[in-house]
Amino acid sequence: MAIDRQRASELLEEAMSATDTRGFDDEFLSDIRNLAEVMRQVLVRHLPTLGSTVVDEGAAIEIDAGSRRRGRIGMTSLLEQLELAAADRRKKVIEMRIVSLSDVLDKLLSDDLHDHVPDRNSFVPLVVGDESYRVMLRSVGYKSGDDDPYVSWKMFDGVRGLLSENGPNNLMHLFAGNLPALGIDADEARLLALRNLKRLYAKERYRFDYSESIFEVGGMDGLASSLLFIPDFWEKQYKGLGEDIVIHLVSRDRLVFFRHSDRALVDLTGMMVALGEIGILIPGKLFEFRGGKIAVYHPDGVPRSH
Numbered sequence: 001m002a003i004d005r006q007r008a009s010e011l012l013e014e015a016m017s018a019t020d021t022r023g024f025d026d027e028f029l030s031d032i033r034n035l036a037e038v039m040r041q042v043l044v045r046h047l048p049t050l051g052s053t054v055v056d057e058g059a060a061i062e063i064d065a066g067s068r069r070r071g072r073i074g075m076t077s078l079l080e081q082l083e084l085a086a087a088d089r090r091k092k093v094i095e096m097r098i099v100s101l102s103d104v105l106d107k108l109l110s111d112d113l114h115d116h117v118p119d120r121n122s123f124v125p126l127v128v129g130d131e132s133y134r135v136m137l138r139s140v141g142y143k144s145g146d147d148d149p150y151v152s153w154k155m156f157d158g159v160r161g162l163l164s165e166n167g168p169n170n171l172m173h174l175f176a177g178n179l180p181a182l183g184i185d186a187d188e189a190r191l192l193a194l195r196n197l198k199r200l201y202a203k204e205r206y207r208f209d210y211s212e213s214i215f216e217v218g219g220m221d222g223l224a225s226s227l228l229f230i231p232d233f234w235e236k237q238y239k240g241l242g243e244d245i246v247i248h249l250v251s252r253d254r255l256v257f258f259r260h261s262d263r264a265l266v267d268l269t270g271m272m273v274a275l276g277e278i279g280i281l282i283p284g285k286l287f288e289f290r291g292g293k294i295a296v297y298h299p300d301g302v303p304r305s306h
Contacts, residue, residue: 003046008098012091015041024090029082033058036075042098047105055132056281059251062136063105071172072164073101076222076253119165120182123174124200125193125229126162127249128152129282133160136173151176151186156296159282161229163193166221194229201230210240213265214258222253225281234289244290246297248273249281260288270299 003011015021018041021028028034036058043052043063051064061073078097082090128136133152142149151163151174163174179189197220204219215237217224227233228247237245237257244260248269258265266286273280286297 003099003101005095005099008095011042011045011098012038012095014045015039018045023087024082024094025087029079031058032075032079035079035082036061038094039073039075039078039097043101046101050105053135056252057250059253074222074252076251120192121196121199122165123163123189123193124166124197124223125190125226126164126223126252127155127225127228127282128160128162129285130158130160131283133162147176149175149177151179151189153186153190159285159296161190163189166196166223197223197226197229201227201233206233206236208237208240213262214256216254216256218254220253224255225249225252227255228287228294231292231294234294235292238289244288247287247289247294249285249287251281257289260290266297267299270297 015038019034019038021034021038024035033054036054040052040054040061043050043061053062053064054060055062055072059074059076061075063071063073078094081093081097085093136150153161155161165172165174174189176186179185182189184192200220200223206217206219208215217227220226228249234245241259245257246260246262246266246269247255247257249255258269260266270286273284273286288295288297
């Protein structure tokens with residue numbers, strides 16, 4: 001169902017009223033969750049039967065169209081556009097984004113979604129928490145004993161890898177039922193996804209001042225958290241810092257890392273993550289690069305990699 005400019009304007013006005021949003025000033029934009037909730041309300045009003053949930057601390061909206069049809073709409077690129085736009089143009093920027101949602105929703109709602117043959121060069125590995133994954137399974141009617149409908153695997157206790165198709169504005173999770181059309185199995189799909197991720201990584205030119213105490217990483221087409229799958233990146237940071245590393249996945253598109261020996265910073269971050277006071281992609285989890293391997297960070301210093 002197409003959305004024209006007039007309808008986009010109407011939907012946005014309704015969403016603003018529902019969220020008591022009076023405008024899109026810098027204070028509003030300082031928390032991406034504000035923007036995500038406005039956009040979620042747009043979806044609710046455009047398609048009332050469509051399930052939608054703000055995830056990743058506001059970095060995306062998970063959309064559930066039933067019958068095992070589930071997708072994702074990213075918010076970070078829209079936020080970046082709004083931050084660059086003049087204050088009096090921001091509403092128009094959002095309206096144009098609403099118009100562009102038509103293509104995403106049409107693909108999700110099409111009857112042949114599960115007959116869709118993914119582009120072998122498009123799917124990539126994501127890091128997801130077990131609780132988020134259980135929500136995904138419930139949304140597609142999964143019951144204990146059923147085959148996993150997605151292409152996923154255990155990485156660590158409480159953490160999974162998940163394959164998704166990477167689009168310019170959204171991620172569409174890869175279903176196991178798509179694999180026969182590609183002529184590959186789940187293990188081969190994982191290898192292909194890693195190859196695609198490495199291709200994204202090869203385009204980046206990360207440079208850090210190793211005299212600093214904390215390092216922020218973005219890029220990777222909004223998939224910076226998936227650098228957890230790229231040991232070469234962490235080997236380079238280990239050499240630059242000269243010691244082991246603690247990693248905090250802030251959101252799908254952003255992570256920070258710092259020295260393992262900076263106990264004050266490590267402990268403070270761990271406490272704030274545990275209290276839910278800072279953004280965290282995987283609730284309650286920090287990671288580490290130690291002994292040449294990625295593992296879940298444990299304060300007792302015992303890495304438990306899988």
